[in-house]
Amino acid sequence: MTLKLAFHTWPYASNPTWLPAYTLEETIKRIKRAGYEGIEIGAASPHVFPPTLSAQRRKDIRQLLEDEDLKLAAMLPAHGGGPGNNVASPIPEERQWSIDHYKDMVKLTADWGGKRLVCLPGWFIFGTTQRQAWEWARYAIAEIARFAQDHGVEIVIEPTPEDSNIVNTCEDCMNMLEDVGEPNVRLMFDTHHVITMNEVMSDYVYRMGKNLVHLHISDDHRLPPGQGRGDFKALVDALRDTDFDGYLSMECGFHRRGIEPDYVARTCMEYMKPLVDAANAR
Amino acid sequence: MTLKLAFHTWPYASNPTWLPAYTLEETIKRIKRAGYEGIEIGAASPHVFPPTLSAQRRKDIRQLLEDEDLKLAAMLPAHGGGPGNNVASPIPEERQWSIDHYKDMVKLTADWGGKRLVCLPGWFIFGTTQRQAWEWARYAIAEIARFAQDHGVEIVIEPTPEDSNIVNTCEDCMNMLEDVGEPNVRLMFDTHHVITMNEVMSDYVYRMGKNLVHLHISDDHRLPPGQGRGDFKALVDALRDTDFDGYLSMECGFHRRGIEPDYVARTCMEYMKPLVDAANAR
Amino acid sequence: MTLKLAFHTWPYASNPTWLPAYTLEETIKRIKRAGYEGIEIGAASPHVFPPTLSAQRRKDIRQLLEDEDLKLAAMLPAHGGGPGNNVASPIPEERQWSIDHYKDMVKLTADWGGKRLVCLPGWFIFGTTQRQAWEWARYAIAEIARFAQDHGVEIVIEPTPEDSNIVNTCEDCMNMLEDVGEPNVRLMFDTHHVITMNEVMSDYVYRMGKNLVHLHISDDHRLPPGQGRGDFKALVDALRDTDFDGYLSMECGFHRRGIEPDYVARTCMEYMKPLVDAANAR
């Protein structure tokens, strides 16, 4: 078992706030400098959006990751905005666009040396039933997962109850995993959502068990861990109990303009590293 | 001179929060029922994103707007998220994507009986100079404006200082208008940004003068007008003084989940209609 | 269509806080005096708990309701505490206890001239799967509903996302209704939960449609309507649109000691009566 620390690029990107923003190249260097082993890249401009990523830049980024010895912990597509990227949209053309986009992301993940692509099962809107939307999401995830098998990539479902309404809980994840039925589908959760929903983080760890392969770390209100009410000591204890082997990816501090990304990267490292080191030493 | 009231679709769309969300068809009916003459359509899923808009739905929406006798006050592309849609991006492929997307929007605006497309001049990120970004934005807007001339569409520049950093003020707008130098480029402003930046709304009206053809109406913190500290009485007086002839488009109540869109539509109407009726009667 | 106002007994009972508390007899008189047409009785001590309700008192309460001309809008069993009363408990004896208790409540509802019994589908605890718990809940509700058919009572499912975790949303209700498949199962919702979960009240009204037969009215934080951020005007409009015919039962002001029940009863009436009268007059 090894717990590793990664940092998510959102605070350095144009998503969801447009500023502050840094090039992906600059972001990679800063995350490395802050002491992380891994990076999780959110697929949003100006970092990366497949339709506007040139072949040359694709190669350059890969090279830079190697030069800096920073591992691609995971990739995460952007959702909402113009395209929606909602696999459960009532608009068939949007569902197809989303599947195609996820397939592009699978290829990019593999190209950049990663093996995990985070997947959000979308949201259903007024006039659609949840059961219909669940089926659309299930179909899309199965299709994406089968495509990903040829690229050695795992599709990692994340519940996002604060934002969406189809896969909201640990149990929803387990059920979607079962319904999709493909071997390369795995699970993750975001501590921010769990805390916000008044659930218990360690419950998720024990229930997801071996299917848990990735984590988004954030305290409530997208604060860095240790600045809110989350119990990250209990989380790490539970991860150790269940032999979790993967990245704790810091995803916080990006929800409003006026937060310095380097501050977030440094603060998360200062709080989480002692917890993780102690767990790894046992 | 006539002041007309329109309602912006954001509170009924998946942007920027994913929920609540309604189909564009449902949204058109609700905005009409709330008593508005016009609708401003934000181009985001599930309402409209050109790459996933079928030819049939394109026709159906046009027909519905006619049946409901609801005028297309303006269209507004979405920014940020995956594509960025930043005409001042340091990534050449993203700048081109944005120009192409704006051209698609020009055609759609004309198809649906509108004549105004709101345009955001983008933002510059760490590592780019503002002057370089200004030139990229100017180039893009000129290119889009020339394309729009063949479709009878005006390109209406909006300053968004809270979110971006190139065209922030009334003066920036006047300068960009001058630098672009195309006859179908006009101006607008969003009262939310003006109030938030501690500027005076009527100053914008008098300074923009005949170039002012559209307005986004919102109190501070995206509250409906009348619920914050904005002086909308003074705004309407200034509009009357300058013979403004256009839409006051309500763009508020969409910044967080947990706001009922119908509440926003109704509340804005209740507050603004008496002000506008009084001005029109003079 | 008629919208009627009822008041829920919780603020006058020992549940969930023990004080203040009034006898059910006193409570009936006070609710009548505050101007309500109906009463919703929570089945908790000292108001009513079937195992400690004597035959004489059962008759006396019925007589008092008739004398005061106060209609039994609905009955609601208590949950949690010693017995749990969780139809989805992993303990078989508790599930059976809950079914038996609900059956007692069915008889009591009919005895006191009511026709609606609110039903909470329970919660699943650590170590139980949601799918298993859903099946236990479904089984129990079906059993209770069949029993209720002989007594002319409807079983009305309420989603309680803030407290429980099986039936959380409008869609969960629709799905449980479908899965139970008994004709006397209907639906309701509590505006407090909907507001707290950042959902839209009118969405629930339109989606539940003819299956919506009852409502719990409360603003956020269990405040009386009009004191929080709920849009009760939009709610009443939607109820009128869908020809709702039933009680709006005020369920608020009971979440902490130190609230005067009469204040809650009076304040709710003052705020809701004009809205309801206007809707009924149309």
Next chain:
Amino acid sequence: MTLKLAFHTWPYASNPTWLPAYTLEETIKRIKRAGYEGIEIGAASPHVFPPTLSAQRRKDIRQLLEDEDLKLAAMLPAHGGGPGNNVASPIPEERQWSIDHYKDMVKLTADWGGKRLVCLPGWFIFGTTQRQAWEWARYAIAEIARFAQDHGVEIVIEPTPEDSNIVNTCEDCMNMLEDVGEPNVRLMFDTHHVITMNEVMSDYVYRMGKNLVHLHISDDHRLPPGQGRGDFKALVDALRDTDFDGYLSMECGFHRRGIEPDYVARTCMEYMKPLVDAANAR
């Protein structure tokens, strides 16, 4: 004299919030793992409610307590909710139900190797006098205490001024003890109530003296000790001065959903153990 640490099950039960909840079996293991010598079991679902406790599970729990070498520090019935369990209720049937329930609890306490049952003297409601209620409570406690003598169990009265209104203070406890007049009636107090009522914890210790045999430990607002304004150092000093010999049972962190029980168990231990070890070493 020995001060021992126990942990109360409320944070792991469905009472008073329904979630999070764990089986009693799981709870026993977690409390043991957190380092406690004793457990105080709250008698609420899904942990234990005598009418739904099977003979087999009764045996299994006893065995598990032995296997884990975790002592039953005390048992505490649940109050409020459906049954009320109010020994001072104006409803005779409820008073009898409560006495019977307490007798069931006496037997269960003995079965599981305990010797102390916490007893709450109830609350009087509008329309009842405090003197009448005091007499009903005294009668019930005497009846329960005589029954308990045959089972080697002590009845330990707890004042709960924040919630109830009959036995509110140290002096009320001393008076009830005197009025009941049975030798196996003893006293305890809950630091949360004492702090909340702006009283002094050590005053209770000195005044109760040899009658003090148990403690509920919580800072104000049900925070773990050390996180609020309570002076637990002074409390432990007073306990040492008076040769207190019993359990300090942590009863905190259960008043709202969204608290991780393991966090509470761990935090209480980290804060109290050094204090207790120092006192025991003197």
